[in-house]
Amino acid sequence: MTTTLISGGTVVGATGRGAADVLVDGERIVAVLEPGSELLGAELARSVDRVIDASGKYVIPGGIDAHTHMQLPFGGTEASDTFETGTRAAAHGGTTTIIDFAVQRYGERVEDGLAAWHEKAAGECAVDYGFHQIIGGVDEASLQAMRKLPDEGITSFKLFMAYPGVFYSDDAQVLRAMQVSRETGMLTMMHAENGPAIDVLAEQLVEQRKTDPYFHGIARAWEMEEEATHRAIMLAKLTGAPLYVVHVSAKQAVEQLAWARDHGQHVFGETCPQYLYLSLEEQLGASSEQWGAFEGAKWVCSTPLRSREERHQDAMWQALRTNDLQMVSTDHCPFCMKDQKELGLGDFRKIPNGIGSVEHRMDLMYQGVVTGELTLERWVELTSTTPARMFGLAGRKGAIQPGADADLVVYDPNGRTTIGMPVDAQGNPTGRTHHMNMDHSAWEGFEVDGHVDVVLSRGKVVVEGDEYLGRKGDGRYLKRGLSSYVS
Template sequence: MSILIRGGTVVNADREFQADVLCDGGKILAVGEQLEAPAGAEIIDAAGLYVMPGGIDPHTHMQLPFMGTVTQDDFFSGTAAGLAGGTTSIIDFVIPDPQQSLMEAFHLWRGWAEKSAADYSFHVAVTWWDDSVHADMGTLVREHGVNSFKHFMAYKNAIMADDEILVKSFSRALELGAMPTVHAENGELVYLLQQRLLQEGKAGPDAHPLSRPPMVEGEAAQRAIAIANVLNTPLYVVHVSCAESLGAITRARASGQRVFGEVLAGHLTINDSVYQHPEFAQAAGHVMSPPFRSSSHQQALWQGLQGGNLHTTATDHCTFCAEQKAMGKDNFTKIPNGCGGIEERMMVLWDAGVNTGRLTPSEFVKVTSANCAQIFNIYPRKGVIAAGADADIVLWDAEGSKTLSVKTQFSKGDFNVFEGRTVKGIPTHTISGGQLVFKEGDLRAVAGHGKYIQRPPFSAMFGALSKMHNAI
């Protein structure tokens, strides 16, 4: 069925303008004034609303096996929650066990994701190295549309990538036209600090941020950036949480290096006081890595986002329930790391960004959609309201408000890090692949509606990325 969105204000990353938007067959057919509705088309009155590209969350973990358990949200419930918040695409992570074939892990995750209600793609983690990993990276890029590889610099004795793996994997990614990405924390230092804190009798959730201080993140970010600089490969740094790692990115970009930064909605709006809560469940519910930081780091992150040294906003959506978090009741290192947020991200960013004057509506589109689509080479299929783009659209009521709560969320998690926050600026309708999947609180998500999105490699030794680096 065709959908005509009539009378709204279209907001793209470059401008906003009055226009109708006609969708059919999963695509945007036309954007213009006073478009005619085809016979049988559903007409949505968007007067007084913004019409924006659906959000893209470049960092989620649906159905993630981690620390002996599995997250509450699978690919259906997690993407459905995202649709309710205006997010129409995710890039999740395939994380092979050490010595597990990358292709085996990729096919396993692809199978899990077939139930997705929204479009999805994957970063693939490199957790070990031999000739088979080198070969599998080529297969993933050339045959399966994977153009990014993740490296965990933390989680010693599990999935941590040491410098040798970074060098070999970054080099291979460059050959293939793929983007290396890093979780930047010095795993050796984290492990040392964890053991020291436990020996001192500090076993509660309040020890978690002490084991991962800002400099631990800053050192790893600087090291990854230095390796990428020597090898002349671009780099994407996930969930930047502190001034130290932002500073490393800012210095690198000022010298002309192609480095891109991602920041989480939570790191922009939640401070480290949450770990001091007297109730274990409340404090443990906020345990994620990197941890939430002090307000001074939040201010730095906003400046990085406004100044163009942070480019995308994500959630690291990874939902563990209270029972799972209680695995670390007597040892904070055993608390499964992760928080939710895919449903709330865009509302929180609009409220804390646009409503405060930190971001314009067009800048909001940049950091929630367009920049991600460009960095990971799916623009203009995603990230823009234009003829030929996928019909992934969110209608936004800048005057609408909502109080965020676990009681009303669609996510299966039993904890909400934004609990009690009243936001102004909410989605009223979400269109995914040309289908109206959310309307004024009514979620109509369908398991299996989402499509796997192949992301082509970059050609001409990252010429496209070089141009975009200069643009954003």
């Protein structure tokens, strides 16, 4: 087995930082050492197979993106990143674990849905991956099947209060599923938007010929996110289920989460980079020469981008600081404009919902450190340590400690990253970064401080500089345990 010493860097964890070397033996971290310790370190550099110089850089646990949708069938098309392309992009961006969503649709067997996702992912991934299970049809059979998921390493399932006729669960179904959550300790993940009400609003907007992407954001009003969040909280209170609300974007929804947490409920929430940086006015309302007002389709996702004027973004950053939100995931769900987003020309309801960000999460969040929104430690906590603890990977992922998988990133705070398509319309190189399988970037032109220099996945260097050194199938399926936060 290969041995590696990452030396000279500043190791950063969720609660502190310090100068330390990290020794990797095979796939795991075996020691964290004082640099130049007479006792151990002096000879170490010579005895290991490889030394990575991290001087002047941060050494952090690999990122964990707990919310991705590779190859998700949606709205008559399929998310454009395969497990291969998506996880490779993730690796480029310093994310060494993803947790994707296996899907059970109404009328299907949960076991079959899960098997299908295993098939999609097996042997394809660049980094380790786990699954949450989407339950699109709560009934006796699926409730039974859910009880067996923990044995499969799946300790969280997702319900939708939106998308009637697709993934939607009504409150009776939510209640029954939450009872299983309470009983098994599995986390209930919730897409919290009042779908039936939103669909009425959307239909009425279309009837009024308000069909541009911008109206996607109008139809999905914050009131309907706040409402569904409150409802999920009360159903969780009634059943005793632990609840994790995905892609929180409205400040009023955060208030609901804060209220529940302050009253002792096991309620958690994530937000995504898009809700921290992008807005209804600027992106959903964007217009371009190529696409006109349909330009905004690039940023159609649900929950939608919120109004900058209403200051939701500020509230999200604050909630990340106050721990009213505990994590940042991407909800990576990429669609190309061509043939995919285009399906919604003339009717925003038909635009496939999703934004691709799995590659850029670590950089975008590090920007929050640069601007003073977050501390360095909180950056690591939000992107890696808490995701690992939240989703049953503690001890293996999310922290630099002996015995943990050697998923490590050497991050250069003095580096610089410009996001965008590497080649412009004229075919000229732009010097921008984008490895996801999309024909555009939702983050085109974003320039941020910081750069992912080296990425190790279970001890193997998979990215160095901007070069991908790994290969398809490096990533393994992760059987997850129960959440550390639910006990």
